[in-house]
Amino acid sequence: MAGTIQLEVVTPEKLVVSEEATIVMAPGAEGEFGVLPGHTPFLTALTLGTLRYRDTAGTERCVFVNGGFAEALPDKVTVLAQSAERRCDIDINRAKAALERAKKRLEHSEDKAASTPDMDFERAKAALARAQTRISLAETRRNVSMQ
Numbered sequence: 657m658a659g660t661i662q663l664e665v666v667t668p669e670k671l672v673v674s675e676e677a678t679i680v681m682a683p684g685a686e687g688e689f690g691v692l693p694g695h696t697p698f699l700t701a702l703t704l705g706t707l708r709y710r711d712t713a714g715t716e717r718c719v720f721v722n723g724g725f726a727e728a729l730p731d732k733v734t735v736l737a738q739s740a741e742r743r744c745d746i747d748i749n750r751a752k753a754a755l756e757r758a759k760k761r762l763e764h765s766e767d768k769a770a771s772t773p774d775m776d777f778e779r780a781k782a783a784l785a786r787a788q789t790r791i792s793l794a795e796t797r798r799n800v801s802m803q
């Protein structure tokens with residue numbers, strides 16, 4: 657189909673998205689970037705955040721992505737993420753439980769982390785950020801629309 661990009665979002669566990677899109681916006685490690693059909697090829701790291709795209713019916717879709725890489729070609733965007741799920745597939749209760757677990761772990765390791773870097777502290781901070789991102793995405797009915 658002319659004027660579209662084939663978007664693939666893949667994790668080590670599953671194929672999350674395989675769909676034609678008219679625009680893709682993704683959370684790059686150096687800031688959000690947009691890809692339109694015919695874009696110059698590039699490869700970039702991703703950060704935790706929300707990938708947004710518009711499907712061929714004009715509907716904006718949102719996908720939670722946790723890090724990884726994106727490859728943009730003129731007619732294809734491939735995202736390899738550590739974990740990802742469509743907004744409609746986010747289990748908000750699971751994310752809230754993960755948030756509470758992470759908060760408890762952070763409370764317990766806070767004093768230790770003040771003196772020495774602590775792997776558990778870093779992991780709990782990352783888990784907290786994943787949970788917060790999932791919750792805010794699941795609770796947002798519509799993100800700022802793509803122009």
Ligand code: ATP
Nearest residue numbers: 669722739740741745746747748750751754786790
């Ligand atoms: P949890 O502690 O609940 O597993 P997590 O942040 O450690 O959360 P991840 O490592 O990011 O989880 O993801 C592991 C798998 O579980 C992935 O397939 C991811 O899509 C899925 N997943 C994690 N949390 C949720 C959620 N709240 N809703 C839907 N799928 C989720």
